[in-house]
Amino acid sequence: MRIRKITLREIHLRLLSPFETSFGKSELRRILLLEADVDGTFGWGESTAGENPFYCYETVETAWLILREYLWPIVRGREIASAEEVWDLLAPVRGHNMAKAALEIALWDAEAKQKRVPLANLLGGTRDEIPCGVSIGIQPTTAGLIAKVEEALAAGYQRIKIKIKPGLDVEPVRTLRERFPRIRLMVDANSAYRLEDAPLLKRLDAFHLMMIEQPLGWDDIYSHAQLQRQLETPICLDECIHDVEHARAAIETGACHIINIKLGRVGGHTPARRIHDLCHAKPIPVWCGGMLESGIGRAHNIAMSSLENFSLPGDVAASARYWAEDIIQPEVEVTAQGTIRVPTAPGIGYEPRFDRIESLTKRREVLE
Ligand code: OSB
Ligand code: MG
Numbered sequence: 001m002r003i004r005k006i007t008l009r010e011i012h013l014r015l016l017s018p019f020e021t022s023f024g025k026s027e028l029r030r031i032l033l034l035e036a037d038v039d040g041t042f043g044w045g046e047s048t049a050g051e052n053p054f055y056c057y058e059t060v061e062t063a064w065l066i067l068r069e070y071l072w073p074i075v076r077g078r079e080i081a082s083a084e085e086v087w088d089l090l091a092p093v094r095g096h097n098m099a100k101a102a103l104e105i106a107l108w109d110a111e112a113k114q115k116r117v118p119l120a121n122l123l124g125g126t127r128d129e130i131p132c133g134v135s136i137g138i139q140p141t142t143a144g145l146i147a148k149v150e151e152a153l154a155a156g157y158q159r160i161k162i163k164i165k166p167g168l169d170v171e172p173v174r175t176l177r178e179r180f181p182r183i184r185l186m187v188d189a190n191s192a193y194r195l196e197d198a199p200l201l202k203r204l205d206a207f208h209l210m211m212i213e214q215p216l217g218w219d220d221i222y223s224h225a226q227l228q229r230q231l232e233t234p235i236c237l238d239e240c241i242h243d244v245e246h247a248r249a250a251i252e253t254g255a256c257h258i259i260n261i262k263l264g265r266v267g268g269h270t271p272a273r274r275i276h277d278l279c280h281a282k283p284i285p286v287w288c289g290g291m292l293e294s295g296i297g298r299a300h301n302i303a304m305s306s307l308e309n310f311s312l313p314g315d316v317a318a319s320a321r322y323w324a325e326d327i328i329q330p331e332v333e334v335t336a337q338g339t340i341r342v343p344t345a346p347g348i349g350y351e352p353r354f355d356r357i358e359s360l361t362k363r364r365e366v367l368e
Contacts, residue, residue: 002039003037003080003107006368009033009035010060012030021165030060043106044348046105047264057095058099066093086107086268104267116346127342129342130314132313134157135161149183164187169189188212191215191216194216211258212234214238235257235258236260251278251282258312288315295327296328296348320333327356
């Protein structure tokens with residue numbers, strides 16, 4: 001496989017409704033797409049870098065810069081036997097996993113298309129459908145929150161995650177638990193608390209949550225280990241896990257019992273699979289997180305979620321929860337049982353809608 005050319009694009013896509021977390025609100029997504037030309041076969045990737053450095057330090061701007069100045073020169077014109085080799089080639093660049101992932105996953109798509117197999121198969125996936133949950137942002141009112149939960153349950157989603165922040169934590173959870181005593185419920189704090197808040201977080205133990213996701217500092221595994229000793233609710237780490245060694249440290253220090261894997265955060269399919277395999281051996285269940293992706297990133301999430309240890313419902317939901325119109329054909333749909341069927345067409349298995357992508361493109365750069 002010779003990597004001939006990549007095209008970077010920034011598209012703008014407006015969310016159907018604003019998505020609010022403890023670190024901010026997202027309404028108009030700026031999305032970096034990457035199209036890789038490998039021997040004339042085109043693979044597509046998406047960087048999940050945000051509009052601002054509040055979830056992690058990367059942004060669309062930094063990802064673009066790192067891709068152009070440092071990652072492209074490493075792979076430019078290079079002959080590789082498999083996309084699997086790329087992650088180690090990119091190792092001289094420290095961090096910047098979302099920039100790396102955009103490129104790495106595009107090459108996996110291209111390889112699967114060349115081999116005429118679904119990406120899920122190439123990755124070693126075993127599931128033909130994946131269990132789905134929803135992530136519900138912070139809502140202005142409790143009545144609004146209940147309505148969102150009801151809507152997701154009616155659509156079949158298998159678990160509900162709500163975002164929490166100081167001042168909007170125990171009470172919304174209590175209200176939901178009283179209203180929905182038996183649903184699979186969890187919370188995500190996106191690093192909004194400190195270890196001193198342990199007594200407050202301990203009150204959440206009363207509500208039998210599946211897990212509490214990333215309560216403490218974005219890179220602070222040690223404090224999570226101290227917190228987990230005080231909680232019955234399992235901690236799931238998101239922001240803290242950047243690679244397989246972070247996962248190992250978190251598991252061995254007892255900082256979490258569950259790990260959320262995101263392709264952007266860990267740098268692509270190869271590192272994601274390594275973390276998956278480590279967790280599988282421990283055993284620690286994993287699930288696929290979401291970053292409000294367009295259909296391209298979503299399709300990659302679906303392929304990755306077909307691996308065996310993705311045993312818990314993830315944050316990968318239907319296109320129609322996010323966008324009036326997605327950029328892939330067909331759109332991602334969820335069954336009445338709250339699952340997504342893993343596509344069987346080659347590569348990511350959904351066709352990028354080229355004309356629509358063109359019309360949404362605000363900036364483009366071809367590197368060859
Ligand atoms: O922490 O999982 C998170 C969205 C943006 C940034 C961080 C997170 C999220 C979500 C949304 O929870 C998941 C999704 O529906 O894509
Ligand atoms: Mg999270």
